[in-house]
Amino acid sequence: MCTLTLCRVVLFLATDCSGEHQLLCKNGRCITREYQCDGDDDCGDATDEIECHKVECPVGEVQCDNFLCIEATWVCDGDDDCRDGWDERNCTGACSANQYRCADGSRCIDARWKCDGDDDCLDSTCDPVNDWKCANGRCIDASWRCDADNDCGDASDETGCPTIHPSLCSDMLTIRDCALMNETSHPICMDAVEGHKYCRKFCGMCLVDPNVTHP
Template sequence: MQQQQQTVCATYISHEATTLPTARLKVDGQIRFHVVVKPTVLQVQRGQQVELTCIVYGGNLNTSIVWTQDKPKRRYALTDRASKNDKEITASQITLRSRITLDDPSKIGQYTCTALDDAGNAHSAVLTMQKSGSYVPRPKHLSGVLRKRITNHRNDICQPNEISCSNRIQGRKCVEKYWMCDGDRDCDDGSDEEQRYCDLLPQHRYYKTSEFQCVGANDTYGNPVCVRRSLQCDGYNDCSDHSDEVGCVKPTIISISHRQIRINTRDTLIIQCTARGTPTPYINWRLNWGHICGDGSDNGRCTMEQSIDTHDPSLVTGTLTVRSINANDDGTYSCEARNSQGFIFAIPDTLITVTESDNKPSSSTGCNCHGHSSYCTPDGRCQNCQHDTVGYYCEYCNTGYRGDARLGTPHDCQLLLAVSNQSLYSD
């Protein structure tokens, strides 16, 4: 059913011009990278829908734009579902229009639009909402049951960086993916601590996924001491050696596998992103700023795997696998790394172009990918390396794997943990 709601025009306090003077936008004849929001101050009422406009000057197709809320809660902006016409790109600017339905008082506050380009430049602008007037109720001619469904509809949609709680009738409906299996019940029903979520995170030999092992602390029997993972970098010393509060830092992106990939329908897409941070970041993926595979659920076709470097627990590689790819998977894929200290997006995004074709390129195209890919760029660099391999020619094993990727078999690279376990029990 098409959602019905009352849209009230917002009152603009700021009357900035829609564009900046040309002299302010240019540096040495070039459009300088700059962000402007319209309006900068907005009078709102609870219950209305408002439109936020973010204009990025000097951007390009690889520019990432994101709205975040700073006050009263720090989080991604809970924007309404986007449409195809919300983003306009011209030679000199990018305009992004986003809408927010103020059905929750916590949505009224301060917002920031941040843009990042492929050269590493970043710029942002702030919009402040000010509450005025009284609450704008929803249409009274709707039945009570229907009004309840409409009121709860937007709150039921989890963001791409969130998981859905099992009991959505009471309490939280969505929680951060980084919070799953951290030893704390963030969902009121505790469903974020279920084994199915712990299985999505890297496994450890000597302690649980939901735990952090204190570095130098041992009990009276010489056994390692562990605390809940949620207690790492929380500002309090929970380990006796204080190791749970050492080196806390928000993530940084180390590498991303590809910038552009052209792939045929029904093939398997594999892309990777590596980040470092303390606590160990969680690598999440977005497609066109929304959910991967459309519905945001793990339906067996799309998986996000995390692997930690065995020699550096702060280094994690996220692998996104999309099987039986189709035209709906075409678009811009964003890698984001998150931990309790903050988040960051990889620059640039990965642009995936899906083509309708039953025939894969033959070896006569000149691809030398050691049997791990059939795709390469015109200059011979391999794309979409499979079998846990990376590199311009798929010649290296991925982080967390060991072997010789140049042998040309699907089993060239083996998981380090699996190799260690095999040697441990191979008497």
């Protein structure tokens, strides 16, 4: 058990914002840079959503009305990637040259996703042994169910999950966050205490025996 002050110091050391993929908020909080201008107040003080109209989208991406940058191939693919419906407005029935139309004709997907092993069209049958079917029809690895990550995209894989003891494997950060935290000058998985506290699954520190707890 650590004091509030000590916990803040430990968290700061684990997230010093020295990595190229990190952003330091005005309130001192550190977030992954890809959360900047995504329409959500990830900083808690809206630092990451200030002057987003000045942000230029990378090559191959377009900017929504709310200034969020998305892949150009996501426009008119049937998903509200902009979160305000901009990318699905005024869409025609034809797919672009770099897209592939799903067999049921319901959506266009990035042509690079064809035959990549993922059910991007959401029209395949899940493997009854190794897969779990999401509410939106997507198939995910059965082991991803109730792992605290929204693998389905609609969070259906994280609904109805049992409450687990704090000593068991439940990360405070997502897998993506943990991956980026290992690109800093102080990789979080190099510190057993911090790695276990914030990124257990990513650092391979999960407990196998549910009856065993940490002191």
